[in-house]
Amino acid sequence: MSGTVNRQIILAELPKGKLRAHDFKMREASIPQARDGEVLLRVRLVSLDAANRAWMQGETYRAATKAGSVMDAFGIAEVVESKAAGFSRGDLVLTMTGWQDYLALPAGHLAKVERIDPLTHLLSVYGIAGRTAYSGLLSIGQPKEGETVVVSAAAGSVGMYVGQIAKLKGCRAIGIAGSREKCDWLVNELGFDAAINYREADLSGTLKAAAPAGIDIYFDNVGGTILDTCLAQMKLYGRIICCGAVSSYDGDVPDRGLRGAPMQIVIKRLMVRGFIMSDFNAERDRAITDLKAWVQAGRIKVTEDVWDGLETLPAALVGLLAGENRGKRMVRVS
Amino acid sequence: MSGTVNRQIILAELPKGKLRAHDFKMREASIPQARDGEVLLRVRLVSLDAANRAWMQGETYRAATKAGSVMDAFGIAEVVESKAAGFSRGDLVLTMTGWQDYLALPAGHLAKVERIDPLTHLLSVYGIAGRTAYSGLLSIGQPKEGETVVVSAAAGSVGMYVGQIAKLKGCRAIGIAGSREKCDWLVNELGFDAAINYREADLSGTLKAAAPAGIDIYFDNVGGTILDTCLAQMKLYGRIICCGAVSSYDGDVPDRGLRGAPMQIVIKRLMVRGFIMSDFNAERDRAITDLKAWVQAGRIKVTEDVWDGLETLPAALVGLLAGENRGKRMVRVS
Numbered sequence: 282m283s284g285t286v287n288r289q290i291i292l293a294e295l296p297k298g299k300l301r302a303h304d305f306k307m308r309e310a311s312i313p314q315a316r317d318g319e320v321l322l323r324v325r326l327v328s329l330d331a332a333n334r335a336w337m338q339g340e341t342y343r344a345a346t347k348a349g350s351v352m353d354a355f356g357i358a359e360v361v362e363s364k365a366a367g368f369s370r371g372d373l374v375l376t377m378t379g380w381q382d383y384l385a386l387p388a389g390h391l392a393k394v395e396r397i398d399p400l401t402h403l404l405s406v407y408g409i410a411g412r413t414a415y416s417g418l419l420s421i422g423q424p425k426e427g428e429t430v431v432v433s434a435a436a437g438s439v440g441m442y443v444g445q446i447a448k449l450k451g452c453r454a455i456g457i458a459g460s461r462e463k464c465d466w467l468v469n470e471l472g473f474d475a476a477i478n479y480r481e482a483d484l485s486g487t488l489k490a491a492a493p494a495g496i497d498i499y500f501d502n503v504g505g506t507i508l509d510t511c512l513a514q515m516k517l518y519g520r521i522i523c524c525g526a527v528s529s530y531d532g533d534v535p536d537r538g539l540r541g542a543p544m545q546i547v548i549k550r551l552m553v554r555g556f557i558m559s560d561f562n563a564e565r566d567r568a569i570t571d572l573k574a575w576v577q578a579g580r581i582k583v584t585e586d587v588w589d590g591l592e593t594l595p596a597a598l599v600g601l602l603a604g605e606n607r608g609k610r611m612v613r614v615s
Numbered sequence: 616m617s618g619t620v621n622r623q624i625i626l627a628e629l630p631k632g633k634l635r636a637h638d639f640k641m642r643e644a645s646i647p648q649a650r651d652g653e654v655l656l657r658v659r660l661v662s663l664d665a666a667n668r669a670w671m672q673g674e675t676y677r678a679a680t681k682a683g684s685v686m687d688a689f690g691i692a693e694v695v696e697s698k699a700a701g702f703s704r705g706d707l708v709l710t711m712t713g714w715q716d717y718l719a720l721p722a723g724h725l726a727k728v729e730r731i732d733p734l735t736h737l738l739s740v741y742g743i744a745g746r747t748a749y750s751g752l753l754s755i756g757q758p759k760e761g762e763t764v765v766v767s768a769a770a771g772s773v774g775m776y777v778g779q780i781a782k783l784k785g786c787r788a789i790g791i792a793g794s795r796e797k798c799d800w801l802v803n804e805l806g807f808d809a810a811i812n813y814r815e816a817d818l819s820g821t822l823k824a825a826a827p828a829g830i831d832i833y834f835d836n837v838g839g840t841i842l843d844t845c846l847a848q849m850k851l852y853g854r855i856i857c858c859g860a861v862s863s864y865d866g867d868v869p870d871r872g873l874r875g876a877p878m879q880i881v882i883k884r885l886m887v888r889g890f891i892m893s894d895f896n897a898e899r900d901r902a903i904t905d906l907k908a909w910v911q912a913g914r915i916k917v918t919e920d921v922w923d924g925l926e927t928l929p930a931a932l933v934g935l936l937a938g939e940n941r942g943k944r945m946v947r948v949s
Contacts, residue, residue: 335878341878341882342881342882342884501877504877504878505877508877523877523880523881524881525877525881526877526878526881529877529878539873539876539877542873542876542887543835543838543839543842543857543859543860543863543873543889544669544675544838544860544863545889546857546887546888546889547676547857547858547859547860547889547890547891548675548676548889549889550676550888550889550890550891550894551887551888551889552886552887552888552889553876553880553885553886553887553888554880554884554885554886554887555877555879555880555881555882555883555884555885555886556881556884557881557884560884
């Protein structure tokens with residue numbers, strides 16, 4: 282083991298309103314011991330996800346993150362000591378690592394992941410981000426060639442793959458993002474057909490101009506008024522894929538999405554469906570095989586936003602919630 | 616022909632706020648002539664539907680109903696004169712008859728319906744109401760034995776069949792209706808497991824008591840706050856079937872349903888889907904075969920609310936929108 286202490290970042294208090302970096306505190310603990318059947322893990326990479334903030338609001342698809350405990354997060358960790366059959370030093374696992382250097386876990390529920398280069402791809406295109414885009418768009422959205430796909434938070438970890446996969450499937454891809462630079466990048470680098478800066482544009486009018494016949498599939502990462510605007514422009518038999526509602530995570534603002542929804546949903550016979558990636562674990566292998574083939578053929582570009590050092594995690598999360606990142610944000614811990 | 620004039624009821628003015636009977640005016644016109652390829656139809660039964668009011672608000676799944684024209688409606692009509700191949704005097708058709716005694720239509724798009732006794736069943740259990748309940752609940756909702764199904768406007772034309780079909784499929788059926796009498800009828804006559812009078816009860820608390828483990832399927836006929844309340848009590852992988860939003864039809868009240876929806880939809884991975892009956896025309900024969908078998912075996916009870924006389928149509932529609940009816944409301948014109 283390379284360290285002698287276990288640095289841990291605690292959520293000191295549940296945030297009221299917007300999350301701030303000083304809602305977190307660093308503490309030093311001793312490195313835990315692996316007991317029989319357990320492995321001692323050293324955290325390598327921590328995933329930053331908008332959902333981390335939603336976990337502070339209460340129980341979601343997992344128990345709430347509580348004040349006074351180590352901040353919850355997914356990550357990649359490496360086995361540094363094994364007292365469990367089937368696990369050896371150097372094995373990599375994807376698990377809830379939390380914001381800390383070390384943790385000991387029972388091996389029973391751990392799944393090994395292959396060591397690839399770069400390792401960061403396990404958290405981006407071959408991880409939650411890429412697989413969420415893949416299963417949400419393809420299995421729920423069922424896109425057909427020539428259809429129009431709109432995605433919000435389009436420059437984010439999931440959105441950037443949604444648009445690229447839509448293009449691969451012969452669809453027209455329109456991104457909604459929060460800056461001109463992101464929009465230029467979506468169109469010029471990633472091949473989106475159009476991108477709209479919702480902070481500047483009249484979203485409704487610009488969207489109508491970009492998709493005059495309406496939207497077949499809207500992949501929603503944000504909820505709120507952007508969802509309302511897209512809802513109003515859905516085509517008959519359109520599909521809305523609900524992946525997240527980041528507009529309502531950071532603060533007490535009520536979630537305003539889907540105003541007027543029942544009438545629109547009936548009249549246009551829309552399908553609105555929520556999901557999280559693990560609902561599609563059965564298609565994991567196919568997703569990763571396809572994503573790898575597309576990446577290796579240069580048909581999908583991968584962009585990551587990798588920070589260094591456990592101590593950067595609070596600022597990295599606060600910035601993510603403000604929309605700073607382009608592609609998947611993560612922190613390299615070791 | 617038994618009459619010499621064609622009475623027609625005109626929507627004199629588009630309603631502002633609640634529809635009133637005097638928004639309509641009766642006029643007398645001459646009986647139209649059937650031209651080559653056309654049939655002259657005498658209207659027998661006119662269907663009253665909450666959607667009739669929504670048509671006045673603008674384009675929906677059909678063109679808007681306009682001021683100054685004969686009020687639009689579905690109905691059953693009988694051929695009294697045919698100048699079209701394949702149609703003879705006495706044939707029955709289901710079509711947009713409007714609120715009038717006679718109309719002439721090109722036969723090209725008309726579909727004959729069989730003459731059954733009572734004829735009214737063609738507009739209730741074997742018509743739009745029964746088939747909407749059947750296809751919405753079974754094809755969209757995919758109920759499994761032991762699941763909990765909640766339906767609003769449960770004593771209405773569609774809702775009363777939704778609950779009965781749910782029971783047939785081994786589900787627990789809970790109805791939401793607008794009076795104690797309707798609730799008693801749902802439980803004591805139709806076999807619902809529970810019924811809640813939303814005008815008296817604390818809906819949220821009563822629903823929680825009736826379905827402590829939550830709702831698997833919510834069949835929504837009303838939108839608005841009832842939809843919001845049910846949304847909050849959906850179970851993981853629950854399904855919301857959007858059939859109508861009657862709470863928003865009669866007036867200018869904004870449609871408030873699905874507040875907070877994006878978070879709920881993602882966390883619980885809900886599927887929300889809108890439809891109208893004609894989306895399921897491909898399964899019409901199966902639906903009618905099943906419904907007939909269930910009615911004949913006494914497993915589904917049929918209740919209808921039949922008024923007499925074309926002149927009663929305005930009051931019949933206004934009353935329907937106020938929730939007066941129990942079962943399918945229709946007007947016998949001839």
